[in-house]
Amino acid sequence: MSDKYQMILRSVFCLLIAALMSGVPAYAHHDAHTGHEAMPEKGRPLGVSVAFDARGRLWLARVVGQHLFVSVSDDLGKHFSEPVRVNAAPVTIPAERENRPKIAIGADGSVHVSYTQSLPGQHLGYIRYSHSTDGGNTFSAPVTVNRDTEIIGHQFDTLLLDGEDRPVLAWIDQRERTVAAQRGEKYVGTAIYYAVASGNGVGFTSDRKLADHSCECCRIALARDNDGVPVAFWRHVFDGNVRDFALARLDGKNILRRASDDGWVIEACPHHGGAFAIDTQGRYHLAWFSNAPDAQGLFYRFSADRGASFSPPRAFGDNEAQAGHPVVLAVGGAVYLAWREFDGKRTNVMAMRSADGGTSWSASHRVADTADAADYPLLVARGEQPFLVWNTASSGLRLVDLSTELAP
Numbered sequence: 001m002s003d004k005y006q007m008i009l010r011s012v013f014c015l016l017i018a019a020l021m022s023g024v025p026a027y028a029h030h031d032a033h034t035g036h037e038a039m040p041e042k043g044r045p046l047g048v049s050v051a052f053d054a055r056g057r058l059w060l061a062r063v064v065g066q067h068l069f070v071s072v073s074d075d076l077g078k079h080f081s082e083p084v085r086v087n088a089a090p091v092t093i094p095a096e097r098e099n100r101p102k103i104a105i106g107a108d109g110s111v112h113v114s115y116t117q118s119l120p121g122q123h124l125g126y127i128r129y130s131h132s133t134d135g136g137n138t139f140s141a142p143v144t145v146n147r148d149t150e151i152i153g154h155q156f157d158t159l160l161l162d163g164e165d166r167p168v169l170a171w172i173d174q175r176e177r178t179v180a181a182q183r184g185e186k187y188v189g190t191a192i193y194y195a196v197a198s199g200n201g202v203g204f205t206s207d208r209k210l211a212d213h214s215c216e217c218c219r220i221a222l223a224r225d226n227d228g229v230p231v232a233f234w235r236h237v238f239d240g241n242v243r244d245f246a247l248a249r250l251d252g253k254n255i256l257r258r259a260s261d262d263g264w265v266i267e268a269c270p271h272h273g274g275a276f277a278i279d280t281q282g283r284y285h286l287a288w289f290s291n292a293p294d295a296q297g298l299f300y301r302f303s304a305d306r307g308a309s310f311s312p313p314r315a316f317g318d319n320e321a322q323a324g325h326p327v328v329l330a331v332g333g334a335v336y337l338a339w340r341e342f343d344g345k346r347t348n349v350m351a352m353r354s355a356d357g358g359t360s361w362s363a364s365h366r367v368a369d370t371a372d373a374a375d376y377p378l379l380v381a382r383g384e385q386p387f388l389v390w391n392t393a394s395s396g397l398r399l400v401d402l403s404t405e406l407a408p
Helices: 003-021 175-182
Strands: 036-038 049-052 058-064 067-073 102-105 111-118 125-132 154-161 167-173 190-196 208-214 221-224 230-235 245-249 275-278 284-292 295-303 314-316 324-331 334-342 347-354 365-370 378-382 385-392 396-401
Touching: 049 102, 049 378, 058 102, 058 111, 067 111, 102 154, 111 154, 111 167, 125 154, 125 167, 154 221, 167 208, 167 230, 175 190, 190 230, 208 230, 208 245, 221 275, 230 275, 230 284, 245 284, 284 324, 284 334, 295 324, 324 378, 324 385, 334 385, 347 385, 365 385, 365 396
Parallel strands: 275 324
Antiparallel strands: 036 396, 049 058, 058 067, 102 111, 111 125, 154 167, 167 190, 190 208, 221 230, 230 245, 275 284, 284 295, 295 314, 324 334, 334 347, 347 365, 378 385, 385 396
């Protein structure tokens, strides 16, 4: 079987896996929480990104048509400013599930965004970046970050500001796979590349390969270590096509450490990336999904020594309710986990809290639900205040204060 035919079959299988794991008709809502909602507009993609600035304002990046728009809210998402368009020329921008635009706010109030620009064909794209230095009133012309400009897959971008407030972008890249195919060689999965801006969004270094053989369609998680160095967490393809997780500090050494040992062998990407956070003590917090024979469902573990060793995996969530797509946040001396479950009629967002660095956890608690389509749950901090952010087709963007919902 030719490499091209194998790639087509793998892509079809990836799409089937994504559909099965999306939980359609998914996501739902219950009104027992005290959240704030912004009403949706019909037809918009549900995949959004959010970030709080130092003043406590909520910034929103979302796609409308073929443009990325940025707006800001002074009242926790009840009302937003007039959206500002980032890209002047219309392009196709993924904004669903694992692949969505990203937004980050600098200490100086600068606004940074990234997105994948889809190209004609299947799973093809460029990584694009833009920023604003005038409070989000105008944005720079988007630039392509990947130095390789072949019409291949550069996608699933992730954006973070490092300890010097420099934008760092990581993404999944097909260039190694393409070269291997041209040589008649087999290359499992794709690669992960990253680039660092030389200043506050001004000029990126030549992109660098972080790792060969990453999973093809699982989002990458980035978190900033206590020394300001970004750390990446991703689903890797280990020997024998085992698709467990790995992490690496982007410190130039880029030492890969295995972060999970489930032994999940699958001949396609499951479209189920992991979640990653680092607390003020430098403890790494990891959450992920597995469907290995002896490790099925959601798992959490932590590392107190930058991935040299880990706590035992802790299962959480209800496997009978298709628990999946976890997110993790470390803020205010606590750690928060949120994920989605589907009970057959409604999709619930569940959450729990740890006050001791992930050693013990509260009981899980339903914090939101809906009977309609919705985005994956997000966790974001406003200072030391944790919020669940969830975008639903029926109710729009809603915020739930987890310090209230999960109070001891």
